[in-house]
Amino acid sequence: MIQHMTRASSVTKTTYNLAHDVDKIYSTSFVASRNGPPALPWTGPSDDEPILGAQDEDEEDGLSLAARDFDAYWVKRIARDKSRPIAYSPGNGSHYVKFGRSFLKLRRKGDLSGLGLGNIRLTCLGRDGGVLKRLLTEAQIAYLERDGKQTSIFRNQQSEWVQSTSRPPRDLATIVLADVQKKVIIEDIKEYLHPLTKKWYRDHAIPYRRGYLLSGPPGTGKTSLCFALAGFFQLPLYIASLSSIPDESGLSELFAVLPERSMILLEDVDAAGITDIRAPVGDAASEAARKSAEHRHKEKESRISLSALLNAIDGILSGEGRILLMTTNHVEQLDPALSRPGRIDMTVHFENITTKSAMEYFQTFYSTTATFNTTSESIKKYQARKLSSFDYPETEEEVAQLARIFAKKIPNGEFSPAELQGYLLLHKYRPDKAILGAEQWIKEVRLDRKLKMGPMAATEKSEELVEPVETIEVTPPYEEDVRQRRSTRARSKSVKSRSRRKAV
Numbered sequence: 425m426i427q428h429m430t431r432a433s434s435v436t437k438t439t440y441n442l443a444h445d446v447d448k449i450y451s452t453s454f455v456a457s458r459n460g461p462p463a464l465p466w467t468g469p470s471d472d473e474p475i476l477g478a479q480d481e482d483e484e485d486g487l488s489l490a491a492r493d494f495d496a497y498w499v500k501r502i503a504r505d506k507s508r509p510i511a512y513s514p515g516n517g518s519h520y521v522k523f524g525r526s527f528l529k530l531r532r533k534g535d536l537s538g539l540g541l542g543n544i545r546l547t548c549l550g551r552d553g554g555v556l557k558r559l560l561t562e563a564q565i566a567y568l569e570r571d572g573k574q575t576s577i578f579r580n581q582q583s584e585w586v587q588s589t590s591r592p593p594r595d596l597a598t599i600v601l602a603d604v605q606k607k608v609i610i611e612d613i614k615e616y617l618h619p620l621t622k623k624w625y626r627d628h629a630i631p632y633r634r635g636y637l638l639s640g641p642p643g644t645g646k647t648s649l650c651f652a653l654a655g656f657f658q659l660p661l662y663i664a665s666l667s668s669i670p671d672e673s674g675l676s677e678l679f680a681v682l683p684e685r686s687m688i689l690l691e692d693v694d695a696a697g698i699t700d701i702r703a704p705v706g707d708a709a710s711e712a713a714r715k716s717a718e719h720r721h722k723e724k725e726s727r728i729s730l731s732a733l734l735n736a737i738d739g740i741l742s743g744e745g746r747i748l749l750m751t752t753n754h755v756e757q758l759d760p761a762l763s764r765p766g767r768i769d770m771t772v773h774f775e776n777i778t779t780k781s782a783m784e785y786f787q788t789f790y791s792t793t794a795t796f797n798t799t800s801e802s803i804k805k806y807q808a809r810k811l812s813s814f815d816y817p818e819t820e821e822e823v824a825q826l827a828r829i830f831a832k833k834i835p836n837g838e839f840s841p842a843e844l845q846g847y848l849l850l851h852k853y854r855p856d857k858a859i860l861g862a863e864q865w866i867k868e869v870r871l872d873r874k875l876k877m878g879p880m881a882a883t884e885k886s887e888e889l890v891e892p893v894e895t896i897e898v899t900p901p902y903e904e905d906v907r908q909r910r911s912t913r914a915r916s917k918s919v920k921s922r923s924r925r926k927a928v
């Protein structure tokens with residue numbers, strides 16, 4: 425909001441950090457905080473007073489030092505953490521700032537305990553408010569330079585959105601999901617975001633909103649897909665869990681202030697213990713949803729009713745232009761009213777890992793481009809040391825060959841991608857060990873599940889569990905395969921050197 429006044433122009437803003445833009449702040453009242461974003465300390469009370477702590481070292485430098493000498497790196501890292509930069513920001517009240525040649529008055533009001541800036545009112549003397557507009561434009565540009573490519577993530581704190589972090593986008597290629605499913609959802613969102621679609625909705629008097637339901641067992645990539653989609657479309661992601669919202673008016677407030685072109689993720693909607701059930705009495709699916717909701721309501725006493733949730737999603741106060749994503753582990757337990765078209769326009773089903781997807785996952789995990797993506801000599805040496813006892817695949821084709829051997833050992837649909845990721849993380853640099861240890865890992869996970877199910881189930885299931893793992897046999901044996909790869913490599917090297925000699 426920009427106000428022109430007879431003698432002064434002023435602007436009230438709450439969104440941008442002004443630290444980059446103002447040249448100097450003349451004030452004696454500052455708030456020192458270690459909570460603020462360390463990269464953006466405000467100018468301190470005096471130019472001579474150093475800002476304590478330094479910026480984070482360049483990531484590549486840190487990695488190089490760690491690769492050479494982990495102990496030295498760790499001492500430095502801890503010292504740096506202990507002297508985290510202290511950010512000074514103007515306290516509540518009036519301050520004077522110099523921006524270019526102009527003096528501006530800055531008045532701050534609000535809660536200084538959190539990360540937010542509270543309410544800042546800027547006033548400049550004179551009739552020309554242009555200096556304020558310039559300041560805000562520069563602040564916006566500085567913000568975009570710093571955070572433009574990152575995915576901004578907001579979480580609800582009670583009934584307010586608070587930016588929790590910005591992080592580099594997750595590549596969609598790292599999500600194991602059938603290519604066709606990925607393509608369908610991306611095309612659908614593209615179509616929705618198209619300006620002609622918006623016009624079409626308006627012309628047909630249909631509320632311009634789109635909803636997706638992501639369903640599947642735990643750890644199959646529902647939340648990860650939301651992060652990746654937000655990164656792909658460069659949209660801010662707003663995440664809320666129904667159980668953390670204090671009451672129904674809080675819920676509608678959260679939906680009402682969502683900006684156009686944003687994504688909102690409601691996690692585990694089946695687990696929220698919604699308090700009224702609208703499924704019609706009669707058919708079996710609705711009955712199941714009703715019973716399960718009643719049961720969960722008894723257990724959780726959620727403060728949010730189903731009608732309030734439906735109202736927030738598509739009521740009159742709910743903003744337009746946003747994309748709603750809901751995740752659930754039990755699609756069958758959702759009230760049909762929640763998932764009807766108009767609220768949920770597309771459902772994406774996630775599954776446990778299949779033999780085929782295990783192969784793809786292994787390939788992404790050990791991709792040579794991801795592992796050797798560095799120009800630093802010390803990091804290369806470190807990797808060479810780590811891999812010295814093993815002939816790490818040099819090409820993507822070699823990784824694919826190993827992936828095929830690995831995938832044969834993974835039974836269809838028994839393990840989640842999260843479980844598989846946990847296992848492969850134990851062998852980050854050793855795809856050979858991941859292959860050799862797979863049967864043992866499968867046995868251990870099965871045993872672990874049996875123990876978690878309790879002694880009764882354990883006895884019932886014991887038959888199943890002692891059965892040998894069906895997919896164990898690997899032909900050719902792993903060692904033989906490595907030998908084959910080595911001899912192919914040696915052959916291709918000798919062909920290359922022969923043709924080089926010929927060329928000479």
Ligand SMILES: Nc1ncnc2c1ncn2[C@@H]1O[C@H](COP(=O)(O)OP(=O)(O)OP(=O)(O)O)[C@@H](O)[C@H]1O
Nearest residue numbers: 598599600641642643644645646647648841842845
């Ligand atoms: N399909 C997948 N592709 C790639 N990584 C995955 C996949 N599924 C799970 N993961 C990995 O497993 C972890 C958990 O995944 P995520 O939180 O997305 O699962 P979820 O389906 O949302 O689980 P929950 O239902 O328990 O919330 C993440 O670290 C993620 O990298």
